[in-house]
Amino acid sequence: MAETALTNTIEPPARPGGWRGIAADWSSDQRAFKNVSWGKAMMWIFLLSDTFIFSCFLLSYMTARMSTTVPWPNPSEVFALTIGDKRIPLILIAIMTFILISSSGTMAMAVNFGYRRDRVKTAALMLATAAFGATFVGMQAFEWTKLILEGVRPWGNPWGAAQFGASFFMITGFHGTHVTIGVIFLIAIARKVLRGDFDVERRGFFTSRKGHYEIVEITGLYWHFVDLVWVFIFALFYLW
């Protein structure tokens, strides 16, 4: 009896699109985000809150830079590297940008192979993404070392406005932390993929919930967000 009732009720009703769809979804019972799992919705909401954190950092940087009467150090020269005999402006940051974009590409493909249940390719692409991320963090450590040796401190630097150091360390430091956490996250999930946890729906050691390949997409959301933040930092801090 209960079974017949179930088959009658579970048929998915056609959902309207556009503004009518927004109104229907938000005024509906139980869930506003239809055909999105709770895990994905929560990752999006977390990323939204993280957006506000980085917005505040970039805003405080803007405020510091606009309100100082001392000239701002020229990032094009500060981050230049001498390769051979040529002094190339901002080259290290450009390479870091390309590395992070490449990692986003491999991550997007990992999500794709994950939904095709291709265990080995998914794990390989995720580990490639993690390797790109680790390279990025390594280059950032090199950049920090270089700047600290040149005398940049959160309270001053040899070239101009004292707030430059504080803004730089705060923004890139927080972003680098995000990349590092992402690398750890990627390696942990890649290990589970490779072990076949999501094929046998093995329960997680912490949550005791069945694992699904969707976690690859959720990891991907976090990773693409890290890349997204770098797009803004690159444009507003390094290029401006």
Place this chain on the structure above:
Amino acid sequence: MTNVAVHLEAQQHSLQAHVHDALASGTVHTTGQQHPIKLYLVVWGWLFVLSTCSYLVDYFGLHGHLRWSLILLFMVLKAGLIVAVFMHMAWERLALAYAILLPPVLVLVFVAIMMFESDYTHLLRVIFFAPAT
């Protein structure tokens, strides 16, 4: 009479629990995001091109409004491609897209407020703390 009511209620509960389980375990959402690999490669290529363009803005040392507008243009295009294709926002329902994408736009109000504020601070610093020449 009461017996029937209790029985019905129990049935309803088990039904709800079943539907809830189905939703939670993701059986309702089995398709996932499936798009051709080629799409990702094309977007990847575009991100490289746009990044190169924004680097060239600095390399050729463009200045003033041209520099700023180009930087912002490439930034918005890159961000849009990443969110829409890599993060699959283009294929999500509008209820989610608007819930996530609209709030960050409101940050622009904050930006405007802080621009007024820092202009004011700058003015005060020029008036009262300018180095005596």
